[in-house]
Amino acid sequence: MSIPDLNSSSNLYKKIIFSVEPRSYRYVLVLFFKLTNITELAVGGSATDQVLGSGVTDNPVIKMPTLVYYSNNNNRVEEIVPYIPGSTIKGLLRSIAEKHVAMMDKNNKRKLIDVLMKLIELDEQSKTGYLDKHDVSEIVDKILAKILNQYLDEKIVNKICNSIREYNNFKEFIKLVKKASETSWSSDLGKALEEIVSDEEINELMNNIAPIIITILNNYEISPDVCNPVIEGLMCELPIPKYKLLLLNALSETINKNITYPCRICKLFGLPGYMSRLIVTDAWPLGVKKTILLLRTHIAIDRLRESVVSGKTFDIEYIAPGAEFGFIIIYHLATQKDIEKIDQNNDGTLDKLIETIKKASNKTDEENLDLLKKIIENIETNGVWIGKRKTWGMGKVEIKLEATALIDLSKQTDPSHNPLILGKNPNEIISQYIKQGIPLPLKNTLQIFFPTT
Numbered sequence: 034m035s036i037p038d039l040n041s042s043s044n045l046y047k048k049i050i051f052s053v054e055p056r057s058y059r060y061v062l063v064l065f066f067k068l069t070n071i072t073e074l075a076v077g078g079s080a081t082d083q084v085l086g087s088g089v090t091d092n093p094v095i096k097m098p099t100l101v102y103y104s105n106n107n108n109r110v111e112e113i114v115p116y117i118p119g120s121t122i123k124g125l126l127r128s129i130a131e132k133h134v135a136m137m138d139k140n141n142k143r144k145l146i147d148v149l150m151k152l153i154e155l156d157e158q159s160k161t162g163y164l165d166k167h168d169v170s171e172i173v174d175k176i177l178a179k180i181l182n183q184y185l186d187e188k189i190v191n192k193i194c195n196s197i198r199e200y201n202n203f204k205e206f207i208k209l210v211k212k213a214s215e216t217s218w219s220s221d222l223g224k225a226l227e228e229i230v231s232d233e234e235i236n237e238l239m240n241n242i243a244p245i246i247i248t249i250l251n252n253y254e255i256s257p258d259v260c261n262p263v264i265e266g267l268m269c270e271l272p273i274p275k276y277k278l279l280l281l282n283a284l285s286e287t288i289n290k291n292i293t294y295p296c297r298i299c300k301l302f303g304l305p306g307y308m309s310r311l312i313v314t315d316a317w318p319l320g321v322k323k324t325i326l327l328l329r330t331h332i333a334i335d336r337l338r339e340s341v342v343s344g345k346t347f348d349i350e351y352i353a354p355g356a357e358f359g360f361i362i363i364y365h366l367a368t369q370k371d372i373e374k375i376d377q378n379n380d381g382t383l384d385k386l387i388e389t390i391k392k393a394s395n396k397t398d399e400e401n402l403d404l405l406k407k408i409i410e411n412i413e414t415n416g417v418w419i420g421k422r423k424t425w426g427m428g429k430v431e432i433k434l435e436a437t438a439l440i441d442l443s444k445q446t447d448p449s450h451n452p453l454i455l456g457k458n459p460n461e462i463i464s465q466y467i468k469q470g471i472p473l474p475l476k477n478t479l480q481i482f483f484p485t486t
């Protein structure tokens with residue numbers, strides 16, 4: 034691939050600033066959290082968990098066989114232990130971050146339809162052509178079809194998308210959707226769509242479907258700061274396909290600003306093709322013996338007759354309220370510069386530490402750390418709902434940051450070097466629980482990041 038000419042005004046790359054860093058890290062920021070479930074917790078497991086677990090249930094909680102320590106003298110027992118997968122926690126943190134960024138950066142949001150209009154406009158202005166056949170079919174299949182499929186029957190969506198994959202039909206379709214939103218013009222909407230789609234089987238439906246399609250597509254918004262992890266064509270990925278580059282370019286023209294890629298959320302949480310610099314470990318019980326699994330039997334109610342369906346009961350396995358778990362978030366800093374030392378006794382707050390790190394950091398790290406701080410504030414204040422049956426009130430958990438460490442990896446093998454630790458050393462915290470059992474993955478990870486002298 035040739036290097037794009039960054040000075041050319043017609044260059045597609047002009048307004049997209051790639052923000053991808055080298056993958057060699059000197060520092061890691063390590064955060065140890067305690068999670069306590071306030072209500073019953075049921076993070077769903079699979080069929081194997083049923084066989085491994087405490088009994089036969091329809092809905093087992095997720096478990097893993099692991100070694101559990103029962104004293105500081107290496108007294109280890111193999112057990113099947115319930116846990117909360119790191120991917121589940123990371124997903125929750127990501128959605129909190131998405132809500133936060135979407136709220137902060139309201140002004141950058143644009144309607145998808147306006148961005149597509151801009152895309153067509155840019156294509157019409159371009160002498161050499163801009164959109165090719167392949168781009169159009171990618172936009173139709175990976176964006177429009179995916180959005181419409183959330184609301185409409187797949188067969189209908191397929192028929193419409195088959196027609197608008199052809200470039201002129203695509204243009205007509207986008208212009209129709211835009212025009213219909215701006216005028217009260219609706220009587221001929223079905224007719225207009227019929228002409229574009231020209232499919233006998235769904236022609237009769239057009240009068241009914243057209244307004245629905247117009248409403249759906251006109252209400253869809255996109256933002257350069259938060260991508261959409263549900264619609265394939267609207268999520269960040271690397272390498273970036275050409276159609277996404279064109280779309281981002283049209284978006285940057287629409288908001289009249291440069292866009293950095295990947296979006297703010299993916300910069301922190303990672304994206305396909307670019308591993309996250311943020312790692313979230315599984316949450317393991319603090320005290321395996323005091324983590325109690327219970328079964329609840331439910332009866333099925335016939336919605337129509339509002340009576341019990343005879344013989345229809347089902348079980349749910351859950352973790353009793355009050356269980357405690359420990360997990361770790363690890364953030365890899367891009368900076369290679371020295372981070373100033375802070376006095377852990379006087380200034381030992383996360384705020385102070387983050388401000389100090391930011392002085393040695395680049396813009397991506399500054400933004401990532403600010404976002405991470407906001408996420409921590411949010412989960413500490415509001416708690417989180419996790420796992421199944423949230424509408425029944427299950428899964429409310431409290432999360433508290435117990436300790437923070439800043440590790441200089443270049444000095445990790447130096448026995449005289451003490452890493453900065455804020456808060457009580459987690460190894461001391463877990464020693465209170467060790468009589469009731471600490472799973473090996475948690476114990477080992479804590480020993481790596483929070484060494485005791």
Ligand SMILES: [Zn+2]
Nearest residue numbers: 260269296299
């Ligand atoms: Zn993204």
